[in-house]
Amino acid sequence: MIRHDILIVGNGLAGLAAALSADPKLSTAVISKVHPLRSHSVAAQGGVNAPLGNSPAGRDDSPERHAYDTVKGGDFLADQDAAELMCREAVPTIIELEHLGVPFSRFPGGVIAQRPFGGAGFPRTCYAADRTGQVMLHTLFEQALKRNVKLYNEFMVTKLVLKNGRCCGVVAYAYDRGEFVPIRARAVVFAVGGYGRLYLRTTNAYTTLGSGIGLAFQAGLPLKDMEFIQFHPTSLYGKNILISEAARGEGGYLVNCRGKRFMADYAPQAMELAPRDIVARAIQTEIDRGRGFEGEYVHLDLTHLGRDKILKRLPAIREICIKFAGLDPVETPIPIQPAQHYSMGGIDVGNDCATGVPGVFAAGECSCVSVHGANRLGGNSLLETVVFGKIAGRSASLYARGAGAGPAGAEKALQDGLRKVEKQVEGWEKRTEGVPIHHLLQRMKVLMTAKAGVFRDRKNLREAVDGVLQMRRDYGRVIRTGRNRRYSQEIVNIFEFEHSLELAEAITRGALHREETRGSHFRTDFPKRDDKKWLKHTLAYLRNGKVELGSKKVRFTKYKPEERKY
Amino acid sequence: MKYTFRVLRFDPTRDRDPRFQDYVYEPRGKTTVLEALMDIRNEQDYDLSFRYSCREGVCGSCGLVINGRFDLGCRTMLDTLDSDTVVLEPLPNLEVKKDLVVDMAPFWKALQEVEPFLFPADEAPEREHRVEDRQMEKIDQFVSCILCACCYGACPVVARDGSYLGPAALAKLNRFVRDPRDRRPFRSWAKVDTEGGVWGCDTVFRCNEACPREVRPADGIQALRRAMTWNKIKRMFKRER
Numbered sequence: 001m002i003r004h005d006i007l008i009v010g011n012g013l014a015g016l017a018a019a020l021s022a023d024p025k026l027s028t029a030v031i032s033k034v035h036p037l038r039s040h041s042v043a044a045q046g047g048v049n050a051p052l053g054n055s056p057a058g059r060d061d062s063p064e065r066h067a068y069d070t071v072k073g074g075d076f077l078a079d080q081d082a083a084e085l086m087c088r089e090a091v092p093t094i095i096e097l098e099h100l101g102v103p104f105s106r107f108p109g110g111v112i113a114q115r116p117f118g119g120a121g122f123p124r125t126c127y128a129a130d131r132t133g134q135v136m137l138h139t140l141f142e143q144a145l146k147r148n149v150k151l152y153n154e155f156m157v158t159k160l161v162l163k164n165g166r167c168c169g170v171v172a173y174a175y176d177r178g179e180f181v182p183i184r185a186r187a188v189v190f191a192v193g194g195y196g197r198l199y200l201r202t203t204n205a206y207t208t209l210g211s212g213i214g215l216a217f218q219a220g221l222p223l224k225d226m227e228f229i230q231f232h233p234t235s236l237y238g239k240n241i242l243i244s245e246a247a248r249g250e251g252g253y254l255v256n257c258r259g260k261r262f263m264a265d266y267a268p269q270a271m272e273l274a275p276r277d278i279v280a281r282a283i284q285t286e287i288d289r290g291r292g293f294e295g296e297y298v299h300l301d302l303t304h305l306g307r308d309k310i311l312k313r314l315p316a317i318r319e320i321c322i323k324f325a326g327l328d329p330v331e332t333p334i335p336i337q338p339a340q341h342y343s344m345g346g347i348d349v350g351n352d353c354a355t356g357v358p359g360v361f362a363a364g365e366c367s368c369v370s371v372h373g374a375n376r377l378g379g380n381s382l383l384e385t386v387v388f389g390k391i392a393g394r395s396a397s398l399y400a401r402g403a404g405a406g407p408a409g410a411e412k413a414l415q416d417g418l419r420k421v422e423k424q425v426e427g428w429e430k431r432t433e434g435v436p437i438h439h440l441l442q443r444m445k446v447l448m449t450a451k452a453g454v455f456r457d458r459k460n461l462r463e464a465v466d467g468v469l470q471m472r473r474d475y476g477r478v479i480r481t482g483r484n485r486r487y488s489q490e491i492v493n494i495f496e497f498e499h500s501l502e503l504a505e506a507i508t509r510g511a512l513h514r515e516e517t518r519g520s521h522f523r524t525d526f527p528k529r530d531d532k533k534w535l536k537h538t539l540a541y542l543r544n545g546k547v548e549l550g551s552k553k554v555r556f557t558k559y560k561p562e563e564r565k566y
Numbered sequence: 567m568k569y570t571f572r573v574l575r576f577d578p579t580r581d582r583d584p585r586f587q588d589y590v591y592e593p594r595g596k597t598t599v600l601e602a603l604m605d606i607r608n609e610q611d612y613d614l615s616f617r618y619s620c621r622e623g624v625c626g627s628c629g630l631v632i633n634g635r636f637d638l639g640c641r642t643m644l645d646t647l648d649s650d651t652v653v654l655e656p657l658p659n660l661e662v663k664k665d666l667v668v669d670m671a672p673f674w675k676a677l678q679e680v681e682p683f684l685f686p687a688d689e690a691p692e693r694e695h696r697v698e699d700r701q702m703e704k705i706d707q708f709v710s711c712i713l714c715a716c717c718y719g720a721c722p723v724v725a726r727d728g729s730y731l732g733p734a735a736l737a738k739l740n741r742f743v744r745d746p747r748d749r750r751p752f753r754s755w756a757k758v759d760t761e762g763g764v765w766g767c768d769t770v771f772r773c774n775e776a777c778p779r780e781v782r783p784a785d786g787i788q789a790l791r792r793a794m795t796w797n798k799i800k801r802m803f804k805r806e807r
Contacts, residue, residue, distance in 0.1 A: 002747075011578065033619075033624075034619055034627065035627075035670070036623065037626060037712070037713055038617075038619040038620070038625040038626065039619070040619070040625075042620060042621065042624055042625050042712075043622060043624055043625070051715045062677070065580045094692055094694075095693060098694040098695065099682060099684075099686060099691075099694075099695075100683075100684060101742075101745070101747070101748075103686030103702055103705065103706075103745070104694070104708050105696060106699040106702060107696060107704070108698070108700075109696070110695070110696030110697050110698050111693075111694060111696065111745065112694050113699075128709075129706075131624070133712065134624055134710075134712070135709060137801075138709075138713075139684075140685035141681075142682050142684075143678070143683060145678050145683065146681070146683045176663060205618075205619045205620045205621065205625065206604075206618055206619060206621055207618075207619050213611050238596065239622075241621075242622075252605035275592065316624070319623070320622060320623070323623065323641050324622070324641070336747065342757075352731075417595075435607070436612075437608075481612045482611075482612035482613040483613060484577060484613045484664075486577060486579065486615070486663075487615035487663065487664040487665070487666050487667050488612070488615070489612075489615070490612040490613075520662050
């Protein structure tokens, strides 16, 4: 049996940061559905926040101001000590990344350039043109090559195996061999990203179905704040490819069909640079009230920025527009609409990235510390991946060094897990009639988009919960039509769907339960924030196959809840 | 409009020879090659294998040969092809693992050989390195490489000599050699002063044509050659003194 001290699931920024900070004396491996450079971190564009104060307008910036913006941007649901921790680590983290080779863009004088981003009091977002995620991911991958980090690429974890409440390891599907393999690990770190593909319109890669979060939930780990889903204001109409917030940071306008910069009606001070939840709702409202184009989108106008600025600061955005929409933003406004972008919620962890299960850790988008609260600020997710990825690597090392032999009977538990997984697949294959997986997936996407989107209410959320429960029943009829188990995306898709069932229920139940409006969670039937009743995290547990909800206190330090005005 | 997709199928663990399989496909709206492949897989043949992830041309998963041309499946619109037959083949110069999925191991091995990471100075500065944008702009072109291996598949030298490092790895080496922050000693990268390294290139620029990101890897190889020669001359004079 393959054995490691630490197994990191997911090889995006959080996973690689965890691997690089793990104790080199321990045996560490990273397992993922894709090669590291294919992870969704690569698609991050606009930048990463740190109060370097490099911009003349940012001289007074500080970790405290960064933390305040983060907490306020999150509508006061973030755990304030966690947000402070992240913001304290921001400057050293960016400097470290720069020293490792990240080619950040520069200001005259040679210091790292910083641009304004939504909800931030100062220009705080460091960037490498508009491909910041790409250069950060490539740099961490280069470091992983340098250190010979063991990678299992094109392996999908299909089960987390626990015994007596402790971590034994995982069962994984090996694409190349077309087989399932048990992997023993004293510590497992989840760094599996989000679940955008549960929605029809998402900026996320095809691979992000929340399978990793789902299988952790199935194994008994609680999820936190799942009702908080970020819809990015500006995705390219049609393909929903991300058009970075940097486009507005550099001065882009949002314009409706009457030619009006409509943000004046929603956030007169911050205008286009209000936090994402506010801008996304403003755009959706304009569209819903008939002030969009073709009833589907509004314009993101960059034409006044000039060719030089667009070519230098937003070259990838321009290329995306030319390639996927057949228009050049130098000359033509970009048609954009909101799309699912990010999950604020995730596997419940503390500031040390530890879950409630000894030996299981989580970091990055799949986790919920919580630093983002009810709405994440642009530029904070890349920061979170590296800061908390590193913490997770160190916490897992500390645990693995002290964990001893692990739970008795771990290997047997893994073998049992393997047999269960194999039986499952045989079940799909034996069925002679049933529903193909892409039908089920499509139904899930339609349901989540229609019933648990930007604007929510009790009736729709009730239907969402019922719909998800129906999907759980229908999954029992899933059929596998392929006959070759090597490189079978069908096997991957069925597992992804299966893992996302209870996850989708946690999202929709959480949203139905929370009768207030906070950050990204907007209830048209409860349009006000209600701190008396709801200034608390939602926890979702899976008990005997049923999703149950609880709550958890928000940790405060010095930032008092106030009304969010921008 | 209906398209015929002629896709290379091969499972070396089962089949003796590769074969082409035809699928008839009718797109709904503006469709990319990758979207078409996913529809075909879902609706017609769930055993069809190919790689994908970001669908926006930045992750480098879906490099393919599309009607004889190298490109990413995700950024190739069907309506830009001049034909209603779409022939899809895996990247050449790499063994087929299954259908359009190739074994990337030799590509990653070549990359690792050039030590594609920053060699830091002995003492790190307290803050960031002070480097001007115009210095960084020199490496911009090579930084945008997504390591999709289209150039590796297109390279005629790789085709006849498997030990040649190939365009992407050499271009990446050039990215670091030109990085004002990099302190790698000449002796460390002089190991590509060989036929398997910078001198292997035929300068027929197939890599530049194949690149979906306008990296122009051959520019990098040429630049490395110049730097190599310049460094050797410098050393010669040093020795004489």
